[in-house]
Amino acid sequence: MAKLTKNRKESVAKIVSTKIYSLSEASKLVKEISNAKFDASVDIAVRLGVDPKKANQMVRGVVSLPHGTGKDVKVLALVTPDKEQEATDAGADYVGLNEYLDKIKSGWTDVDVIITMPSVMGKLGPLGRILGPRGLMPNPKTGTVTMDIAKAVSEVKAGKIDFKVDKTGIVHAAIGKVSFSADKIEGNAQELLSTLVKLKPTAAKGVYMKSIFMSSTMSPSIAIDLKVAAV
Secondary structure: OOOOOHHHHHHHHOOOOOOOEOHHHHHHHHHHOOOOOOOOEEEEEEEEOOOOOOHHHOOEEEEEOOOOOOOOOOEEEEOOHHHHHHHHHHOOOEEEOHHHHHHHHOOOOOOOEEEEOHHHHHHHHHHHHHHHHHOOOOOHHHOOEOOOHHHHHHHHHHOEEEEEOOOOOEEEEEEEEOOOOHHHHHHHHHHHHHHHHHOOOOOOOOOOEEEEEEEEOOOOOEEEOHHHHOO
């Protein structure tokens, strides 16, 4: 068993293992237990009572965090020349088409989100083996394949994130930074949880949200009261 570091022991000691915390309490505590020497991310992990192997129980969606992510999201807009200025004005970090398709073919993926147009998606198909595993393939369901490039870029830059239940039935999402105030962490977490409640598949039976945990990068997890999700 790995030996706990001094900082890890101090963090663990601040959490009552038998206690289920309110979202407000967890949002304050996660700041206290973070000992990273950088501005750590605050993450939420929600275990859902769904079977991801069944198409009618897949949970996937997008949410605009009211206080942003705290991260400088690098956006690549793969667009035709007539849309380049629109993408640039909206704040896209990289704008173009063929030159970036060639870079991606060569292995370049130094971006967080790719936004494109329906007419360009055909050219991205062959790049699925590169973009897919990295979660970079644009998808109409997440708003990253659209003709309204300006809106899509602006929303991502402002804090729009997409999430998807993994094969074990858990949704993982980064909802801010430790440097955020507790109120902002709580607000972002509540927005994500409310969105998950709305996306409950009709085919899902029994308890929908089974557990909710909050943590920061390299910190222990804090169990959150399921009442916050009102299910």
